[in-house]
Amino acid sequence: MKRVGRADTAPEMAVRRHLHRRGFRYRLHVRDLPGTPDIVLPRYRTVVFVHGCFWHGHDCPHGVARARSNADYWNGKIEQNRRRDESKVDAVRELGWNVEVVWECEAGDPRELARLERRIGRRMRR
Numbered sequence: 001m002k003r004v005g006r007a008d009t010a011p012e013m014a015v016r017r018h019l020h021r022r023g024f025r026y027r028l029h030v031r032d033l034p035g036t037p038d039i040v041l042p043r044y045r046t047v048v049f050v051h052g053c054f055w056h057g058h059d060c061p062h063g064v065a066r067a068r069s070n071a072d073y074w075n076g077k078i079e080q081n082r083r084r085d086e087s088k089v090d091a092v093r094e095l096g097w098n099v100e101v102v103w104e105c106e107a108g109d110p111r112e113l114a115r116l117e118r119r120i121g122r123r124m125r126r
């Protein structure tokens with residue numbers, strides 16, 4: 001399965017920096033989990049996928065709304081990616097992991113990052 005976009009994108013770095021500052025420790029691009037999740041927090045049994053809005057079809061001004069020119073081509077591609085994303089999420093969940101998705105347009109927003117942090121924190125293993 002080919003990765004969509006490259007590793008270590010700016011939004012991903014922003015999420016990583018935030019989590020690290022807040023004391024979360026993680027592994028990156030773990031290949032032994034389905035879909036090679038971007039950020040894996042074993043202590044919280046949680047993985048985080050950081051998705052680019054355009055390629056992963058986010059319903060926001062950077063995503064779906066941009067795919068208007070050459071619409072059939074892009075929509076086909078993006079639809080494929082969305083389906084692939086869904087099956088990755090399902091596969092990781094089936095192994096008992098919690099899955100969080102952070103969109104590119106949210107990665108720089110402190111409120112979104114605080115929300116992510118709370119969701120991860122709730123999953124702490126005791």
Ligand SMILES: [Zn+2]
Pocket residue numbers: 053058059060061062063103104105106
């Ligand atoms: Zn977006």
